[in-house]
Amino acid sequence: MDNQYDVIIIGGRIAGASLAMRLFQQNLRVLLIDRATFPSWPAVPSSPIIYPSAMRLLEELGFAEEEYACPEAKVTHVVMDMMGKFQATFSTELMQLDRSYIYGIDRHKFDTVLWERAASLPLVTARDNFGMTDVLKDDNGRVTGIVGRTESRTEERFQARLVVGADGRFSQAARKFGSRPFEELNDYPSASFHAEWENVGRYSETMQYPAALFQMGNGYSLLCIPLGNGKYIIANYLRTADVNAGGKKAEETYLDNLQKVPRLREQLKNARRVTPVVGVRRIDNGYRQAYGDGWALVGDAFHYESPLDGQGIYNALLASQFLADAIAEWQAGKPWLQAGATYQQRFYGSSIAMLKQTVKRVQQELYTSPPPDFVVNTLLRWMLTDPAYQQQFLRYLARAIDPTTFSFSPTPGPIMRGLWRDITGKRR
Ligand SMILES: Cc1cc2nc3c(=O)[nH]c(=O)nc-3n(C[C@H](O)[C@H](O)[C@H](O)COP(=O)(O)OP(=O)(O)OC[C@H]3O[C@@H](n4cnc5c(N)ncnc54)[C@H](O)[C@@H]3O)c2cc1C
Known part of the structure; x- marks a missing residue:
């Protein structure tokens, strides 16, 4: 049937388009929709930086850097x-990773490159300018498809074995599925x-x-x-x-x-x-329930966070990889609710420590009174000009270390080395 798919994905940017690419590799028939018309800016404005962690996942999807940056x-x-x-x-060389640089990303171009690649795949039907307005459910409450319409308001219905909300931090799909936040850290708005x-x-x-x-x-x-x-x-x-x-x-x-x-x-x-x-x-910062009967969430729809540490794109690409793995397990016979639970737990486990650190940074940078000049000119300067501290900070942002091992406050090592640099006249 023409309106029947294996998976419907609502939202065709980082999370949705990358998921469509991964599901194509599993030979699944995918309907990818977005209410925006590409090329377009993200509906939720974003001012992005990406680190080697995200570049690696993009490479896995077959992208060369010059295609998106x-x-x-x-x-x-x-x-x-x-x-x-x-x-x-x-110096970003201090990261000592496979790439010694980061990129500023033009989201207008970046999102369009992802959308077009997904749309070019034979098993993916991509419809932009097509918004989901409702989800279809069977008598047991299982999600079975979507209702959507074009700008000219022509309504269409599609069925699928799984419907995925990749529709961003203000996810309408989450509301329609009945998904609720299960953890939020919003003390420092x-x-x-x-x-x-x-x-x-x-x-x-x-x-x-x-x-x-x-x-x-x-x-x-x-x-x-x-x-x-x-x-x-x-x-x-x-x-x-x-x-x-x-x-x-x-x-x-x-x-x-x-x-x-x-x-x-x-x-x-x-x-x-x-x-x-x-x-x-x-x-806001948090997580919504990411799976249920006939549905899943991915990207910002699942996990939303402050952009201060620039982790959103990486997280969206990572969650889509984990969701694709869960879908493969489901295809292989695992019940969806079990595969979905593994997906949610796996992504939560990979991101919660970083989220807690990001929130700490928001508190420190926006909600803490500035230290006295004396402290800025000594302790803070010693810390921030210390190559070992700089390396840890960059590796923290690039997700190359356990985030809990990184401290934003001056610790003895950088202080002693900074003091020594001042004494020996090697002030940086
Ligand atoms: C101010 C700001 C700065 C940021 N800076 C960075 C940064 O420096 N680095 C970084 O990595 N991340 C950054 N982020 C985070 C990053 O932008 C997001 O994590 C990322 O865009 C999430 O991608 P996504 O695909 O999940 O959702 P989105 O990019 O939000 O895409 C969702 C898509 O769903 C579509 N959609 C919504 N509703 C419907 C519907 N009903 N029917 C059909 N389609 C629908 C929308 O049109 C949209 O195209 C920033 C975010 C903000 C807010």
Whole structure:
């Protein structure tokens, strides 16, 4: 039958498109839908960086880097500017991984490359401009398919043995399936707003394209990421309650915060903003139940988190790999509810420690009063300019170490080495 599939996937970006590619490898007949029309920006605005961890999973899916990233957006240095008091430059070579760099990603291009690859596969029927409006259930409450419609409102119905919600952090599929969060860590609500800029000045004489993190220490930070073709995305992370502080609109708050950083203000002197300011006012952190009778969730629909550590793309690719493994087990005869439970537990186990650390970082960077100047100029400087600390931080972001072994606070090793550098005149 024409409207019958093995798996229907709602949402065709990172989680959905990558899952379709993996299910194609299992010879499954897939319907992949998205209400957006590609090429398009993600519905939930994102200002992304990716690490070698995500590149490795993309390679596994058959992508060469030049297909999804721009050479100019290859980042080999990350500068941390600490309240204008000192700058610490982290060389990404310190990661000591298969790749010694990270990328700023243009999501418009990146998402389209993924969608088009999935759509080109013979067993995948891809329909953009087609939104799911409801799910079909049988008398026992088992999900059996979807109802959807095009922009012109023509309604269509499709059946499948499994329906997957890959429709992002505000997942409508989760609501229709009856999925609820089973763990949330929302004590420190944060927001993120960003825009793209052109003609941004060089960061310094020696560095043209570093990613620069401006830590302001009083409830907000700014991240400047090269996207290639002369474009930068500049993101402002802040506390949710501050987005409209003083009766300001989110866009005003964003532009004001950019102007408060002298070095960034200088870089933006001749720059032009080329996109509207977009963002998310309240970014929750947590997990929803990821499986049930006839359904599953993947990507942000399953696990949503603060973007401060830039883990969303990797997590979406990883969860889709784990879900594809669970579907293979189901195909081989394991009951779906058992395979789904293994999937949920496996992904939770791989991500919860990182999520807890990210939340700790949100608390420390946005909700903790700035340390006194004396501490910034000694302990913090010693820590952030210590190559061993820098290596651990980069490897933490690249998911190359157990996140619980990484500390954001100064520890004896970096302090002693920093003190020694100062004493011996090798101040960095
Ligand atoms: C401000 C911000 C900054 C971020 N920065 C980073 C970063 O630096 N690095 C990083 O790795 N991650 C980052 N992320 C996270 C990253 O963007 C997400 O983790 C990632 O996009 C999740 O992919 P996804 O495929 O699960 O969902 P999404 O990208 O949200 O895609 C969901 C898709 O589902 C479609 N859809 C929704 N409802 C329906 C429906 N009813 N019918 C049909 N289709 C539907 C939408 O149109 C959309 O195309 C950031 C996120 C935010 C909010």
